[in-house]
Amino acid sequence: MFLHEFKYELIRVLRQKEELFWVLLFPMLLGTMFHLALGNLNRATESFHTIPVAVCLESDQKNEAFQTVLDTLSQDEDTPLLKPTYADWEEAASLLKEDSVRGIFRVGEDVTLHCAPNENDAAATLALEQSILETIVRQYHTNADILTRIAQTSPEKLPELISLTQSDASYGTALSLTPGNMDFVIQYYFNLIAMACLFTSFAGSYVAMHHQANLSALGARKCVSPNSKFLSVGAQLLSCLLSQFFCVAVNVAYLVYVIKADFGTSLPMILLTAFIGCILGVCFGFFIGSIGRVSEAAKSGIMVSVSLLFCFLSGLMIDNMRMLIEDFCPLINDINPAVLISDSFLTLNIYGVSARYGSNLFTLLLIAILFAVSGCLLIRRKTYASL
């Protein structure tokens, strides 16, 4: 009986080509659009790059100390911090105006920095670049200041100090705590998969509606057959889960192999997470589907809007939404399925298989079971007051 139901549910799902087509296509299309929109995002705003800067030498006398600083900073092996262009003042000003340099060092006896205003946040990169330039000038001034002061008290130490200023010491050590992908653009893909998982709820809702006499003629027909409802629900949910998971897996494969999104973990782990996500999605749909006499349109409306809300809170549209919620009501994040799914990916990416990953999956399964059991209670074999 189980196999019989399983087989026919599978046939039924696979025959609904239009639906299947969109279930398959929709994350792919969105993934492609993300890729288009976000592909350059990280590079443009965040990544380390060389700052073009104009240097305007004021007088004939060379400011050797600052020149050393400039040389050090522009001679790094791969990506130097600065790319100086030597120019006179007019030239430099026009370079700044056309945005081909981020600032002008006016180097005489004194060193000053000239920048364009950076008033709005869209120009965050510009502000950051300017701030770095400012730090360089500030360091120069500070060092000069200290040298002057020390020269007053203990002039004998001056030569040692001057050589110190020219040393290129790096005081810090950069630790790498994770081999994962820290590029935050990846979280959009995490959320996309979470969304695809939640959208498997549509398939789940059909199973419920096909088992209730007061929701469909087929449901009524089903109710008079001599079989345990749970067996049949179980079989259909399983087959619906497998078919939906297949679609999500194809989408994952598309993101990993075609879009080349770096999930920072192995494919089997991604698939496992997506599978748990699908279980949740299907059970969620099953629960919504089994709610009494709400029209099919209303049910799919509920599923779409609730799924979208979950994904929004998880950061599908505004990337740091999730962390904002973490600050102000962490409980939401603890039970929001979209967060749990995308956080599982994140955890895998950064920490590998860890306790937090386990607890995420556990919570997901728990919520799924809750949905499934409530759904079963709602559709359990009963007589109806009206059909």
Place this chain on the structure above:
Amino acid sequence: MQVFKAFLRSARKFLPVNLLYFVIFCSIAVAATKFNIEDETASFQTVSLTVGVIDEDGSGASKALCDYLSTLHTLTPLTHDREALLDGLFYRTLDYALILPDGFEERLSDQEEEHLYETVQIPGVFSSAFVDEQINSYLKALRLCLAGGLSLDDACSMTAETLASASNQVQILESETDRPADSTLTSVFYFYQFLAYIIISMILTGLTPILTIFQEENLARRTSCSSASLLGRNLQIALGSALYCLLVWILFILTSRVLYGPAVFSERGLLCIANSFLLLPVGVSISLIIGCFSPSGNAINMINNIVTLGMSFLCGIFIPQQILGQQVLAFSKYLPLYWYVKNNDLISGFGKEAFTLHAYGKHIGILALYSFAMFSVALAISKYKSAGKKA
């Protein structure tokens, strides 16, 4: 007005769902704008970041460094919690994580030059280079003081003093169009930017199912057999759609009024409102085109999502247009929402362009043309389809 009445009756059936959409989208819009407002920046400001610090040393020297950093950045003290740190870094709530290991002061006094501190950075991220640069310059200055024979305490205070006196080295060269923005207005701009996603979603989710009903083969045949003219029928459907959209639109404008007060009806607020009105024909025409293919219930949802989310990403509703790549923008120019966002940027001053009424009008015109073109496409498709059926 039979068709119109039928339209309203069908719409009434979808009312609860639409109300649900309204509530959810409203909360999304509110959340999006409430959280998205950043501090107003003056004409020039050095960037202030969020730096997570784990101070394992707890010495005077380590505190002095933290104090200095706190004048530049927002410092978040952390326990040695790797996860909080990495999570913070991943979601960019922390820009930089600094670990001052046990023995920091000692090594400093010994004038050692390496491994004084540890950082956890997002690899290759620019802002970390900035903080690196600042910490290094602090330590270098401190090192100079120590080498100059000062005690650690004196060295610390001298470093702090000189660094402070050297602050703000930037001279602003030119000042362009800087509008004195007030922060409620900024929220209004964000609201109207996000509204594009919301309104298009509402129109698509609310209207497409109803329009699909009218496009349904048997029903369409039946109405086309009736004595009512095709034009009249379409006009009535259009009237119904217009009514629905207007209602949605007005509801959202009232919502924005409730949320942000009279600033909404200021001159620039009104420009935003006028701009958002153009979303209605755009939404309806997209909905009509989708409806032409009379997709099944679920497919409608998927298609709606692809269209709204995809367009919102590509046109700069979720991510500012200035940040999107040139190639993306070159493509999204062919999408109507691009021009909506461009106009919103124009009014708010988010973009680089200065506001002119001419540019504003031009964008409005483009939006109107897009709607007109899409209406024509929808009409052409439905003509083509009905002609195909007769053949």
Place this chain on the structure above:
Amino acid sequence: MQTPVIKIENLVKRYKDLIAIDHFNIEIREGEIFGLLGPNGSGKTTTINCILSLLSFDKGTIEVFGKTMRPDSYDLKRQIGIVMQNVAVFNTLTVYENIDYFCGLYVKEKQLRKKYVEEALAFVELEPFRKFYPKKLSGGLLRRLNIACGIAHKPKLIILDEPTVAVDPQSRNKILEGIVDLNKKGATIIYTSHYMEEVEQICTRIAIMDGGKNIAAGSADELKQMIKKSEKIKIEVPMLSETHLEDIRLLPHILHVSYADGQLNIQCSGGRHNLVHILEYLQRQGLSFDRVYSELPTLNDVFLEMTGKELRDHA
């Protein structure tokens, strides 16, 4: 005495203020084709749904094969085949797959099931359409598929709820013949309809329902004998005076006489040879007459007399 297949006693079902079934009683014996006849809204489908324990009811008892029916009475359900009023088939499964699916809910053994499905296909003559999807079937064929899905597992009791609604006359006849055939093979059948001709044609026993009540039960002939009316006679007589009419009224077993536009209408009440008596009278009076019609009473007349309304709304 044999246990009745279905025994309903004092069944009451309310929808809020509306009483859908009002102290309804029937007993259906094995081997019968039992017709539930009644206009739309008389409670036929509600009764069926109560029998199947799809609907809860307020009062009364229902026994199927001598046992109380419950939602999980799988052993009872296994012996019942149901053809619902609304077509309940999967649009995404072919004709063959649909029948196999529903048959599979009852019959586990594969070989046997295959045989049953083939037989059901043959029975409703859908073999040429086995690979068709339901959407491609005409209304009549779809109904036949609906029937095949209900009866493929060879149940002992078959319930058909208006299986012929919206079916063309040819398909309808096929369906009716099939039902008789099933009955001959040993199935007890419950058949609901508001077409009295159908019920009269195939049912061995009939219950007439109205307003949730069982108004009368018995075979068609028994039902007709319950009423006063018997045949209706129409004679075309060009010339007839009022005195002739009075004379005719005085003939035995004449219930009602009217004359209009050269046509004489006479309603008889039982008795035999009524037509002969009337014709004799006309001949005696030397009145010429043209065509003569005689109609036997229908179930509609039974219904009309018992409830005062027509069985079928002719609108």
